Every structure is written in structure tokens, then in C-alpha cells.
Amino acid sequence: MKKLVLLRHGQSIWNQENRFTGWHDVDLTDKGREEARAAGQLMLRHGLRFDHAYTSVLKRAIRTLWIGLDELDQMWLPVTKAWQLNERHYGALTGLNKAETAEEYGAEQVHIWRRSYDTPPPALEEDSPYHPKHDPRYAGLQPEQLPATESLALTLERVLPYWNEAIVPTLSGCDNLLIAAHGNSIRALIKHLDQLDNESIMKVEIATGDPLVYELDDALNVLDKYYLRERD
Numbered sequence: 001m002k003k004l005v006l007l008r009h010g011q012s013i014w015n016q017e018n019r020f021t022g023w024h025d026v027d028l029t030d031k032g033r034e035e036a037r038a039a040g041q042l043m044l045r046h047g048l049r050f051d052h053a054y055t056s057v058l059k060r061a062i063r064t065l066w067i068g069l070d071e072l073d074q075m076w077l078p079v080t081k082a083w084q085l086n087e088r089h090y091g092a093l094t095g096l097n098k099a100e101t102a103e104e105y106g107a108e109q110v111h112i113w114r115r116s117y118d119t120p121p122p123a124l125e126e127d128s129p130y131h132p133k134h135d136p137r138y139a140g141l142q143p144e145q146l147p148a149t150e151s152l153a154l155t156l157e158r159v160l161p162y163w164n165e166a167i168v169p170t171l172s173g174c175d176n177l178l179i180a181a182h183g184n185s186i187r188a189l190i191k192h193l194d195q196l197d198n199e200s201i202m203k204v205e206i207a208t209g210d211p212l213v214y215e216l217d218d219a220l221n222v223l224d225k226y227y228l229r230e231r232d
């Protein structure tokens, strides 16, 4: 039996400030580092050790992974960083306060932007400093690969090919894999793994620093799924 653990990063500075973040690269708060440490300790207590780890190219997920692996004494682990595991791009909402945006546009509209399956937020202008075309870490990508906004559906369109082409071959050849990522890239993976319809995925919320375990057979069929804290 294989184990796949999905871990959302600990609290970030913009989570704390209640700002739309998406692809903006903000670090963890002290609380976020503590959440990452607690997640690592929880995995340690349950005897989890990994053969490989994946993360995004955003420091809140990378640092959560580092802290978790440090607790597991597995800092030596091979790690693959992939932009495809980034948070969904929040478009023109990036940097705005979520409560203030709800006051301005209405709570219902903000809920649609945050949780509808296929309604993306308004797109960023190309000259916005938040546009990924200005960020050297994406210099190797084609212009059409750089989002100016993303719905969950569009996020899935880049997460799923990466899952199939990169993660599935790795997972097929090992026992235990850790993915440290983001609320919506993890929701995209969950939609695929649990075969949820577009309606059901809208209700799925992912907490920070809360390891979610999938037990899989050799063909990567899901045998069981649980939050590790439930078994603590």
C-alpha cells in the first residue's frame, strides 16, 4: 500500500492579513512555521517517512516542506519544485483584502470568485507588478502558460497534466510521497483523486498545516483517505 500526503502550507503573512494571495510569493508567519512544525511532528509520530516530495515554486509551501522534513530528519529527501503546483492565480484580486472586497462587490460575488468551479476573478493587466511575466522564475514558460487569472477549472488544467506526467510515474515507483502545496492546487488534486463533480468540490475547504493522507493501491486507486490528526 502506498501513502500520498497532501499538506497545505502553514499560515502566510497574507493569510493573516486576509489578503488574496495566489501566485504572490509571501512567507510564513511565526504561527505558520509552528503549524508546519506541528505537521512534521504529527507525521513523525505516525511513522511516516517519504521517498520523494513535491512542492510549488512559492516560499510558503517550500518552507512548510523544509520545516516538515526537518522534523522528520529527512532534509536529504529529493524534492521537485513545480510551478504547476502553485496556488491558483487570483488575477486582479491579488493583494486585496478579502473582507473589503466583499464589502465592495458583495459577499456573494466574492464567494463565486473564491469557490465557484469555473468563474475566474477579473484578469490582471499585463503591466501589473503581480503579473507572472515580470517574475524571473517563470522565464522559461511560454506566454500562453502564464495566467493573468485562474478559476479552479483552469488550475486543474495545469495541475492534472503535471500529476499524470510527473507525479504518477514517481508515485508508481515508490511507497510514500509528500506534496506540500496550496489550498486550491490541493483542491484540484482532491477533485481528481475523489472524482468529485463540479458542485461537490465547491464545498471542500483545506486548512493550513493539516496533513491529508491517501492510501492507494499499486494502480493508485484510493483505498482510504483521512486527516492524520483524526488518527492521533
Ligand SMILES: O=C(O)[C@H](O)COP(=O)(O)O
Pocket (backbone or CB within 6 Å): 019, 020, 021, 022, 023, 087, 090, 114, 182, 183, 184
Ligand atoms: O491565495 C489565497 O488567497 C489563499 O491561499 C487561498 O484563498 P481562498 O481561500 O480564497 O481560496
